[in-house]
Amino acid sequence: MVEKQVEAVDVINMKKYFTxxxxxxxxxxxxxxxxxTSQGTYKKKVxxxxxxxxxxxxYTQKGDHASVTGGIGNEKLTDVxxxxxxxxxxxxxxxxTVNAGISAYTSASSSNLxxxxxxxxxxxxxxxxxxxxxxxxxxxxxTGSPWVESTGASRSDIWATINTSYSHSSDDRNNIWTADLGxxxxxxxxxLGFGGGFTKLFNQKNTEIGIKGQVYLDNWNPRYPxxxxxxxxxxxxLNNGFFANIDILDQSGxxxxxxxxxxxxxxxTTLVTNKSRNSYSLSINFSQIISKKAQFSLFFDLVQQNxxxxxxxQRVYFADRDNYYIGNASSISKYTSKSNxxxxxxxxxxxxxxxxxxxxPFGARFxxxxxxxxxxxxxxxxxxxxxxxxSHTASIEIPIKFSEGKFTVYPNYRFYxxxxxxxxxxxxxxxxxxxxxxxxxxxxxxxSNQYGLGFKYIDIFTKFKLFKGVGLKSFDVxxxxxxxxxxxxxxxxxxxxxxxxx
Amino acid sequence: MIKKVIxxxxxxxxxxxxxxxxxxxKVNINDPDMIxxxxxxxxxxxxxxxxxxxxxxxxxxxxxxxxxxx
Numbered sequence: 227m228v229e230k231q232v233e234a235v236d237v238i239n240m241k242k243y244f245t246x247x248x249x250x251x252x253x254x255x256x257x258x259x260x261x262x263t264s265q266g267t268y269k270k271k272v273x274x275x276x277x278x279x280x281x282x283x284x285y286t287q288k289g290d291h292a293s294v295t296g297g298i299g300n301e302k303l304t305d306v307x308x309x310x311x312x313x314x315x316x317x318x319x320x321x322x323t324v325n326a327g328i329s330a331y332t333s334a335s336s337s338n339l340x341x342x343x344x345x346x347x348x349x350x351x352x353x354x355x356x357x358x359x360x361x362x363x364x365x366x367x368x369t370g371s372p373w374v375e376s377t378g379a380s381r382s383d384i385w386a387t388i389n390t391s392y393s394h395s396s397d398d399r400n401n402i403w404t405a406d407l408g409x410x411x412x413x414x415x416x417x418l419g420f421g422g423g424f425t426k427l428f429n430q431k432n433t434e435i436g437i438k439g440q441v442y443l444d445n446w447n448p449r450y451p452x453x454x455x456x457x458x459x460x461x462x463x464l465n466n467g468f469f470a471n472i473d474i475l476d477q478s479g480x481x482x483x484x485x486x487x488x489x490x491x492x493x494x495t496t497l498v499t500n501k502s503r504n505s506y507s508l509s510i511n512f513s514q515i516i517s518k519k520a521q522f523s524l525f526f527d528l529v530q531q532n533x534x535x536x537x538x539x540q541r542v543y544f545a546d547r548d549n550y551y552i553g554n555a556s557s558i559s560k561y562t563s564k565s566n567x568x569x570x571x572x573x574x575x576x577x578x579x580x581x582x583x584x585x586x587p588f589g590a591r592f593x594x595x596x597x598x599x600x601x602x603x604x605x606x607x608x609x610x611x612x613x614x615x616x617s618h619t620a621s622i623e624i625p626i627k628f629s630e631g632k633f634t635v636y637p638n639y640r641f642y643x644x645x646x647x648x649x650x651x652x653x654x655x656x657x658x659x660x661x662x663x664x665x666x667x668x669x670x671x672x673x674s675n676q677y678g679l680g681f682k683y684i685d686i687f688t689k690f691k692l693f694k695g696v697g698l699k700s701f702d703v704x705x706x707x708x709x710x711x712x713x714x715x716x717x718x719x720x721x722x723x724x725x726x727x728x
Numbered sequence: 729m730i731k732k733v734i735x736x737x738x739x740x741x742x743x744x745x746x747x748x749x750x751x752x753x754k755v756n757i758n759d760p761d762m763i764x765x766x767x768x769x770x771x772x773x774x775x776x777x778x779x780x781x782x783x784x785x786x787x788x789x790x791x792x793x794x795x796x797x798x
Contacts, residue, residue, distance in 0.1 A: 283772035287780075307772060430748045507785070513764050515749050519756050523764040527785040587786035591764050595756040603761065609783035617783035625761040634761065644782050669782050680769070684760065702769045710780070718776060722769040 269318040272395045276727040277699070279311040281327075281720070289667075289714035290564075292335035292372060294451070296541040296573065297653040297665030298562050299338065299372025301714070305331040321393045325408075329385040337381035339539050340452035341370025341570045342552065368472050369553040370570035373563075380449065380539075385412040389419070400427045404438070414539075417444040423509075434513040434523075442505040448498040448538040451573045453552075457492060464489060472552060474572070479555030490550035493575040493658050500581065503533035519595040525607075529585040536579035542665055544574045544658040562653070577664040579649055585611040589619070601625045603638075614648035615669070625682075634682040636704075643673035672711045680704035688726050700724040 285305040292299035309327030316322055370376065389408030395401070402425040410417045423438030452468075460467030464474065464484040473481045474490055482489055506529070513523035543549070551558055553569030560566050589607030596602055602624060609617040623638035647669040649662040656663040681703050688697025702722040709715050749757065756762065766774065766787060778784045 279768060281769065281771070285772065285776055287776075305776075307775075311768075430750065432748050509785075515754070515757055518749055518753050521757055521762065521764060525786040529785055585783075585785060587783060589786035593762045593764060595759060595762055601759065601761040605787070607783070607786045609785070611782075613782075615782040617781070619783065627761075636761075642777070642781060642783075647782060668780055674781070676773075678773075702767070704769055704773075706773060708776075708780075714780070716776065716780070718773060720769045720772045 269397075271315050271318045272393070272399070273313060273315040273321045276315065277313045278696075278725045278727065279309075279313075279722060280725070281307075281309040281311070281722040283307045283718055283720040285716065285718045287708075287714060287716035289710075289712070291667040291670075291712055291714065292338065293537070293540045293577075293664075293666040293668070294335040295338050295341070295372035296543045296571075297667060300334040300375055302334040302375065303331060305329055319395050319397070323391045323393075325387075325389040325391075327387055329387075330382070331385070332382040334375035334381075336383070336539065337376040337378060338370070338372060339380040339449055340378045341372070341374075341376050342368045342452065343370070343376050343378055369568040371553070371557075371567045372570065374567050383413045385410060387411075400431070401425070402427075414447045414449045415444065416447070417442055419443075432515040434511075436509075436511045438509040438511075440505075440507045440509070444503040444505070444533070446498060446501045446503065446534055446538065448501065448534075450497055450538055450576065451541050453572045454492050454497065454576065458495060458497075462491070462495065475551045475553075475555050475558065475569075477549045477558065479558050482550065488548065490548075490572050492573065493544070493547070494578075497576060498534055498538050500534050503531065503535060505529060505531045520593070522590060522592040524588070524590050526588040527586070529583075529587075531583040531585070532581060535581060535583055536577045536664065537666070538576050540577040540664065540666055541573035542575050542577050542656055542663050543571060543654050544656050544663075545654050546657050546659070547574050549654075574658065575663075577666060578662050579664060580613070580662055583611055583613055585609070598631075599627050609644075613669075614646065615644050617642065617644035621676075632684060634680075634684070636680040636682065638678045638680070638706075640676040640678075641673070642676070644671065646671040667712050667714070670712060674708060674710040676706055676708045678704055678706035688728070692725060695728050697726045697728055698723065699726045 283306070285303075285307075287301065287303045289301040290299070291297055292301040307327060307329040309325070311323065311325045313321055313323045375381065387408065387410035389406060391404060391406035393402060393404045403423070404425075405422045406420065408417075408419045410419075419440065419442040421438060421440035423436060425434060425436035427434045456468035457464075460469055463469075469484070474484065476482050476488070508528045510526045511523055513521065515521045550572045551561075551569050552572065555569070557566045557569040561569060561571060587607055587609040589605065592604045594602040603622070605619070605621045607617075607619040609615070609619070619640070619642045621638065621640035623636050625634050625636040627634050647664070649660070649664050650667075650669045650671075651657075651663065651665065652670075653665055656665065683701045685697075685699060688699050690698040692698060700723075702724075703720070705717070705719045707715075707717055774787065
């Protein structure tokens, strides 16, 4: 808890830092706009005036395949993400962009990192380094369930991010260099990213080729399922610590003899050994105008990831090991049913995945201007990696303008499918003899359909003023429904305001 | 598959020299709805798709980094 409070202070400090940077950019943007006007620059600027985007989304999901509880259980989740993006013209050729935001979420799946709320056990829910023996002594009746959202600290978290990018364009605007640096942090994870790119336009700006390299250096501050954490803290002795005064039940509901030969123990007692996760990507894109009304682009990425690529919070239950529980014996027979509210199965292990992954996605966009009112936007991507996932993604969007182009409605549809990763198996289907295993349904075989409807308002003259010198250029709102064939359903509403600093 | 994509890309680059839409003819191409990237507001959708799906990348967005734990 103390650690969590320290992390909360860090996040608050980070938010103050972000706010200061955004205010600085705002002030620089205002001064730049005024300076350039007073100097009477004739060269057309890459960005005429500073722009501020305020974006926000609200996401909800529900499903029955929570990965923290081994592929079954409540995976309800909500997420709110306010974000600011400030783009400032430093001069006619250079633009500085600062992007800062947070993501505040609550997750039923994460909450069950410690499903035994009553016992106040484990790292995710301990009060001020409270001694395990005292904790266990207080735990008169310990229950939990993968179907019940717990109230512990791991139930919610805030992810905060800031990213700064800089771009420079040549005088003829045919060469563009970019560089970026970013950092993000949440309770159990931090990420440092940086990269650079170059874009070349030629053929009277009808053709464009770009190349970009990006590196992410990430680090885990790993949190584990509470029973695994507590087992190691208790010296692998079920008569100590958290387990001392708690009954462990076998599959038949009988209390086991903790000194006997048939007792629960995790498959491995070595958890995360390498806390880093690094990603390296190379992206190439090619764009071509093919007529006055049509253009397309091709994308190609090579991504290499190394380090701890599995999630230490996610439990795995093996088919070839006996099952043990804590809670109400009479509920064991209905463990996989939502009616189970008071028994929880002890994990066999956390998920284990290879320490490297090579991803190759490539895709294409084709846009066609049908007439003054209607356009067609299409996208396709094929993806494969060395974990066995193959995927197709296709989407179509049809923006329809009305009221002289001020308003646009854009219905859209996206189809996605994928094969399962080689290491995926559902709850109680993995084998302990395997080297790698997971029950994370994000890596399972599924397809999904997403339906969306958006509405956009654009006023290039920025007649509406928020206050003096700040005009609203556009407003955009979109709602989408996402249905995955494994039963996961989600909704997301996003909104964005673009302001011009005059 | 990769070989086919590379051959296709080379053909497209070669063919591109035959086409030259003049700047003053690009009024439709420069329409905001014709931009060859996802709209800014789509970034949140892209984020949750990256978390909820095994595939990612090749959309001009983020290709790595981040936990995706929830």
